[in-house]
Amino acid sequence: MTATIDAAPVSLDGANTDPVIRQVVRSRLIAVTDQMRLALQSVSGSPTVTEASDFFTGIYLPDGSFVTMGHQVTFEAPPVGSLIRHLLSNGTKLKDGDRIIGNDPFVGALHQNDVQMCAPLIVDGELLGWAGVMAHETDLGGMDFASWSPKATEVWQEGLRIPAVKLVDGGELREDVLDMILTASRLPAQVGLDIRAFIATLNVADDRLTELSRRYGTPTLLSVMHSMVDDAEVLVRARLRELPDGVVHTRDFLEHDGHENLLYVIDCVLTKRGDSLHFDFSGSSRQAQGFVNCSRAGLAGGVAGAVIPTLGFGIPWNEGMLRPVEITAPDGLVCTAVPPAPVGSATVEAVWTVSNVVSAALNRLLLASPNHAHRAQAVSSGTMATFNLSGRDRHHKVFGLHLMDPLAGGFGAFGDHDGQNAAGPINAPCPSIADVEVNEQKNPLFYHYRRLAPDTGGAGRRRGGLGAEVGLTVSVPQAEALVMTHGAEVPNSAGIGGGLPGGLIHQRFSESGGASRNLGPKPGSFPITPDDLFEVTWQGGGGLGDPLDRDVADVLDDIRYGVVGVAAALETYGVVLTDSADEVDPVATAAARRGIRAARLGVDPGSIPDPIPVSDDPADNGVRLSDRLVAAPNTSGTWEVRTTDGAVLSSGSTRWRDGAHRFAMTLPPTAGAHLHTDLAVTGWACPATGALLAVDVHLRDEHPFHDLDLDTNSLTGEDR
Known part of the structure; x- marks a missing residue:
């Protein structure tokens, strides 16, 4: 560490070894992290924070390793650590009461919208650790509203980049720095309130950690923080030893970089040996000319976003889970872009796709592990369609909306149960979206509908969860919509073990009641009036196992609940209903399923036997x-x-x-x-x-x- 920190390192000599005391301190640290969340959501006025929970709070060791994190967005834990490590390596002079702000993707953020802050926690002259917070801000400047710029060719066109700047210096707010940041945004009031919420969040952490330190002793508190990380490492390494060794190769795609409808590859080769994981992304495409790239910080975040929830059941979520993980990738890839490559949509493009391939690879290992096969899961909600809206409201004030409803994609199927409907991506363990009424109250928005979309869940013995869909318009004379996604032409919610992928994103637009037209993946900006209708259906979760192995009673229930249509039941699941359409015809169903299997082989249905039923018994x-x-x-x-x-x-x-x-x-x-x-x-x-x-x-x-x-x-x- 070369940073000048006006504090001494803490000696662990004299740390309390009483297991009860240490467990109390552990629990208090987790509670402090949740108190940070409450402070952030209480002060913030942004629906992205208050309703959709697109943020991160956590406590870090002095070296930038995270000790605790909330259950919001899992790929946001490493980036704040990157900001801390940047400060530690560049000679920044830090003291008690400092609050540092940043959002540079080539320092540690995922993209410019992800504003992050950290604070050194100095107690009685000793550096105890750091507190960190990060959240998506709707607009940080750039050539397009919401800092998502489909036509950008350089990162400088995408909004303000803040490498690492003191916003609070020794407890004093630097109004000049804050004014500089807010001047770049089209929504200065909203961003300003969120930044103050960040400061409040860090102050809560500072107060609570100071109180804990003085009650139990700084050596005890820091010793417990270290042991939390060490214990998680021990547990995840033990879990890895239960999985088979070998190589798993997975691949996913994202289409259209904002300029051309090119196809970009995210390629992952996972090598698992003993208690370690090595992810190699060298086979991925070169960086794009458009804004779909992510920086190396985004790659690390995408890997963490899948590793933590996939392997972390029953294990504390902290840096210890990532210690067995090594990542290899040369610079200049779509997932390791270097300046001046644009990275504005990184979180919903390259970072998201990285999480898809890592999730797919890890779940193949779980599926091949007798102890954990029931936890194996297909890919969940393989993309997030972005809808931003801006203009002037009925009071002629500038408004801006980053719609978080697309988090309601389908969850992937598990080895022992179907995926949940509209349950969101794997990287957001506790997804939430605003009520329709909340969005309509805060913005000139009108919903024609928000509902589950039939047949979007990937078919399989276990079915993927349905994605949702919305139909929207506006309640002001005109506004500007900015629409973009990947997954309109790539089924990113991959199935596993014969399961089919979930449905594609489908974006449609009709003007003044005219015919609906398909928008494709990157339509960009266009005007929208109350006479127009924007519609989008999000990806469902991937399926698990051959759809023809699904219990006919489950298919019948799916039909009755409107989850699967009659046509899909026949064509995909081989289930034939009786003339009354309320019961399954068992003879016709057996014949239909045999016919589908024969067609796969290109043989006569009478020439093949029926497969034996799927069994959960060990081989x-x-x-x-x-x-x-x-x-x-x-x-x-x-x-x-x-x-x-x-x-x-x-x-x-x-x-x-x-x-x-x-x-x-x-x-x-x-x-x-x-x-x-x-x-x-x-x-x-x-x-x-x-x-x-x-x-x-x-x-x-x-x-x-x-x-x-x-x-x-x-x-x-x-x-x-």
Whole structure:
């Protein structure tokens, strides 16, 4: 550390070792983090903070490692740590009462809208640690309202960048710095109130930590903070040793960079050895000319956003969970962009897609672990469609809205239950959106509807949750809408183990009651009047397992509840209703399902047997890799992968695709109607029965790759 901090390091000598006292201190630290949340939401006037919880609060060790975090947005914990480490490395002189503000994506933020603040916690002349807060601000300047600039070619066009500046110096607010920041924004009152909320949040942390330190002693408090991080590391490493070793390869795409409808690849090769994880993103596309990139801070945030909730069940969420994680990627990729690349939409483009591929990779390992297969999950809500609205309200005052409703995408299916409807992304464990009435009260907005969208959940033995959809207009003569997304032509909510991806984003616009037109992924800015209607349907969650293995009673319930349409029930699930349409025809359903399996193989339906029912029982002398794939030793002791119906697909490795039946696949209309022209879909089926084993969305001119190459010794636990 080269920063000049007007405080001494804390010695841990004399720390209290009483386990009761230490547990009390742990609980108080977590409570302080929640008190920080309450302070932020109490002072802020932004619906993004008060309603949608798009923010982060946490406590950090002196070196910038986070000790606690709230359950808001998981990929926002590392960026504040990056800001702290930047301060520690650049010689900034810091003292008690300082509050530092920043938002530079090439220092530590995810994009310019994510304003972050931190404060050194100095008690009686000793540096105890740091408090941090971060939240999305609706507008920080730039060439377009909301600092989302689809036509940007340089980061300087996207709004004010604050590297790391003292906003409060020794307890005194620097009004000149605050004025400089607010002058850049189209919404100075809202941003100014949020910044004051940040200061209040850090003050709460400072007061509470000072009180704790004086009650239990600074050595005890800091010792407990260190042990919280160390304990989480021990627990997550133990969990990793329960998972098989090997290599998992996953890939996702985002389309259109704001200039051209090019397809960008986020490629992840996960190597798991013992109790460590190595993520390699070197195969990703070069950085884009448009605003879809993220910086290296965004890459770290995207990885954390999936690792923490996927592996963190029963484990305290802090830096200890990330200590076993190593990330490799050269500079200049779409996920490690360097200046002057624009990064304004990083959080909902490259960062979000990074979380998708990391989630997909980790869940393949969970699926191949007997102890954790029930927790394996398909990708949740693989994208977030952005809708910003600006103009003047009925009082002729400037208003601005960043709509958080798109958090209501579908949750991915689990190994033992369906995904929840409108439950949001994996990176927001406690998602929330404003009531319709709140949004209409605070903005000149009018909802025609907000509802669940049928057939958007990825089909499977376990179904992905439905995404929601809205129809909106305005209640002022005219406003300006800014609309953008990825996932309108890429099914990002990937399924797992034969499950289908969730439905695509579908954005539509009709002017003055005219015909609705498809907007595609990046329509950018356009005027909207009360006679117009903007409609958008968000992605559902991915499915798990072959849809033909879904219990017919569950499909019938889905139809009755309006979750699945009659046409989708027949075409995707092979379920035929009786003439009265209120019961399943078992004979016709069996024939329909056999016909779909035969069509996958290109054979006559009478020439194939029915697959054996899916069982939750463990595989004999082996491990289930998914619903219908088993890795086990054969009679000669060589490990092989076979289907549950007995077809041997590989010998000596888990690279099973060479032995499966490959066929060109058409996705259901909600997931494949507007598929990008550079993409193709390949299905993999059991060569004996036609049971679906996997679905790959891949570049049209490339062969699908093997996603799973496990160390067979680790499947038996010999090398763990």
